[in-house]
Amino acid sequence: MTLDWKLVVDARDALALADFWAAALGYEVEDNSALIARLLAAGQLPQAAVAEHNGTRVFRGFAAIRHPQDPYDEETGIGRGRRILFQDVPEPKSTKNRLHIDVHAGPDARDATVARLESLGATRVEEEDKGPGGRWWVMRDPEGNEFCVA
Numbered sequence: 001m002t003l004d005w006k007l008v009v010d011a012r013d014a015l016a017l018a019d020f021w022a023a024a025l026g027y028e029v030e031d032n033s034a035l036i037a038r039l040l041a042a043g044q045l046p047q048a049a050v051a052e053h054n055g056t057r058v059f060r061g062f063a064a065i066r067h068p069q070d071p072y073d074e075e076t077g078i079g080r081g082r083r084i085l086f087q088d089v090p091e092p093k094s095t096k097n098r099l100h101i102d103v104h105a106g107p108d109a110r111d112a113t114v115a116r117l118e119s120l121g122a123t124r125v126e127e128e129d130k131g132p133g134g135r136w137w138v139m140r141d142p143e144g145n146e147f148c149v150a
Helices: 014-025 033-041 110-120
Strands: 007-011 050-053 056-059 062-066 083-088 101-103 123-129 135-140 146-149
Touching: 007 014, 014 062, 014 083, 014 101, 014 110, 033 056, 056 062, 110 123, 110 135, 110 146
Parallel strands: 007 083, 101 146
Antiparallel strands: 050 056, 062 083, 123 135, 135 146
16 A cells, blocks of 8 residues: 655745745645635634735745646645645754755756756755766755755
């Protein structure tokens, strides 16, 4: 039996980090505005739990991205496949990530991918030789979370 899952990333600004990773991976930011409208109208969600981002109602402090080819619930906007949820937390990042994302660009597209990610707000940390796997760039997203580009 397989299980459904999502990767959850703690953030200082979940909405901005979701925008970065959606652009970086070619994913879509989930649109939960219909669900939010329904919950507000039913009195099941306080207005304080809602914000506006890029002209859309969003859950304050939460944003998710999903693979554009994966199924999603049209009534809620919630993905049912490859999905990353970003959530605001009060404490700052303090150590190296124990879990990170590897972006596989391929040997001919690695440098162009690194440059594109830098244009989105990522920074290069160091280049590493991964042996038969080739050379990888260790990078940081706009909030300092490490990831690799191969």
